[in-house]
Amino acid sequence: MLFTAVIPCYNEEANVPDIYTEILKNEEYFKAHDIELEILYVDDGSKDGTVNEVKKLAANDKRVRLISFSRNFGKEAAIYAGLENSNGDYTALMDADLQDPPSLLPKMFDEIFTGQYDCVATRRVTRKGEPLIRSFFARRFYRIMRRISKTDIVDGARDYRLMCRGMVEAIVSMREYNRFSKGIFGWVGFKTKWIEFENVERRKGETKWSFWGLFKYSLEGIMGFSTAPLAMASVLGIVFTLIAFLAILFIIIRTLIFGDPTNGWPSMACIIIFMGGIQLFCVGILGQYLSKVYLEVKERPIYIVKERI
Ligand code: UDP
Ligand code: MG
Numbered sequence: 188m189l190f191t192a193v194i195p196c197y198n199e200e201a202n203v204p205d206i207y208t209e210i211l212k213n214e215e216y217f218k219a220h221d222i223e224l225e226i227l228y229v230d231d232g233s234k235d236g237t238v239n240e241v242k243k244l245a246a247n248d249k250r251v252r253l254i255s256f257s258r259n260f261g262k263e264a265a266i267y268a269g270l271e272n273s274n275g276d277y278t279a280l281m282d283a284d285l286q287d288p289p290s291l292l293p294k295m296f297d298e299i300f301t302g303q304y305d306c307v308a309t310r311r312v313t314r315k316g317e318p319l320i321r322s323f324f325a326r327r328f329y330r331i332m333r334r335i336s337k338t339d340i341v342d343g344a345r346d347y348r349l350m351c352r353g354m355v356e357a358i359v360s361m362r363e364y365n366r367f368s369k370g371i372f373g374w375v376g377f378k379t380k381w382i383e384f385e386n387v388e389r390r391k392g393e394t395k396w397s398f399w400g401l402f403k404y405s406l407e408g409i410m411g412f413s414t415a416p417l418a419m420a421s422v423l424g425i426v427f428t429l430i431a432f433l434a435i436l437f438i439i440i441r442t443l444i445f446g447d448p449t450n451g452w453p454s455m456a457c458i459i460i461f462m463g464g465i466q467l468f469c470v471g472i473l474g475q476y477l478s479k480v481y482l483e484v485k486e487r488p489i490y491i492v493k494e495r496i
Contacts, residue, residue: 189223191275192289195265196241197231199283201391206281207251211287216293220300227459228283229269232259238494245496253496257307262395263366264490266346270471272370279349284389287347291384295349298380308348310341316388321398323374328405335415335425339373340408341381348372348379363411364482366487370412410479417476420469427465 193212196203202410202492210226217224228241230253238255245251266280277299281287289307296306316324329342346368357375358368373378396404409416 188277189275190217191225191227191273191278193229193263193266193273193278193280194262194283195229195271196233196237196283197259197262197265197270197395198233198235198237199392200233200240202238202285203228203237204244205390206285206289207244207248208284209285210292213289213292216296220296222296225252225273225372226250226253226312227269227273229253229265230255231262231265232256233325237446240287242496244280245411249464250495253494255494257491257493260490265370266368267359267366268490269491270355273355275355277349278350278355280346282345282347284392286387286389287345288384291347291382292349294382299349299351299380303378304380304469305350305351306354306372306379307377307382308341308372309345309382310343311345312343312383313386313388314343315386317386321401324398324402324405328408332408332412336370336413338370338412340369340407340412342375342428343383344369345370351377353377362489364485365407365479365488367408367411370408375413382482406475410475414470415478420472423465423469427462428445 194206207226210224216222224250226244230238230241232255238253241251241253245253246255251279252272254272256268268488269280270278277296279292279295289310292321295309298304298307314325326342329340331374332340354377356377357377358371360463361375
């Protein structure tokens with residue numbers, strides 16, 4: 188049985204050798220269970236020595252493979268490339284920074300070997316060591332997602348998961364350009380066992396996600412897996428039409444009873460500005476979805492490979 192570890196790397200030269208040694212620490216377990224190993228590094232257009240580090244490993248170990256992108260395509264593209272090119276009967280996705288502890292692998296395989304699950308996923312139960320604002324907004328995001336999306340998206344879920352071949356193929360068959368893996372994993376289904384662990388801090392280097400980057404990524408998630416914002420625009424439209432109808436009745440009746448003194452232009456100005464704002468907001472939502480459609484219909488490749496080993 189072949190096991191592929193897919194490791195997306197963007198500027199991770201310091202972590203590349205570390206994660207290799209950490210994975211190999213499970214070798215005894217792999218041997219005992221007849222598991223062959225393949226380590227697939229996906230270099231997402233790194234600007235540091237990541238590629239060289241992987242080449243050094245590959246020179247000494249035939250099990251190490253590399254796919255190197257022509258530029259930075261983002262973690263989602265790296266995940267896709269890794270899954271598409273993995274040969275394993277079982278494939279695990281893991282971050283290069285060791286926040287997804289390879290020491291959990293035996294436990295994950297044990298669950299797979301019970302034969303009850305197609306996939307073993309991990310979630311961290313704490314967010315220890317993470318900036319407070321980031322945790323706060325992450326929690327809000329998961330709460331909103333659970334409300335507005337039919338897809339099951341778990342709070343604290345990592346991309347770290349061990350998947351059977353069938354699930355990997357299902358994910359690879361989803362060729363959408365705007366990718367949100369946490370949603371895709373839930374969408375494809377398959378029986379998943381959740382394993383919980385305490386948050387581990389990044390070993391070396393620094394995070395690639397700015398607050399703004401994460402914010403945009405969360406919108407990607409919402410738009411990729413829910414049409415609730417579009418429905419919200421319609422609801423707003425109906426609500427304001429009703430309010431306008433009542434206001435018209437009120438003004439007609441007031442004019443009949445009290446006559447029509449010419450005043451009230453400041454309130455009129457406020458209403459016009461307010462309605463203009465709401466309309467632009469709703470057009471904006473439409474525009475966001477349209478821009479996603481635009482990017483999808485171009486059917487551009489999700490990633491471009493410069494080099495393979
Ligand atoms: N990553 C990537 N491409 C990117 C950004 C990140 O392949 O454009 C990889 C990165 O090398 C790491 C993983 O995605 O292996 C998670 O990134 P990071 O640790 O920076 O994110 P965080 O853990 O802070 O959410
Ligand atoms: Mg990390």
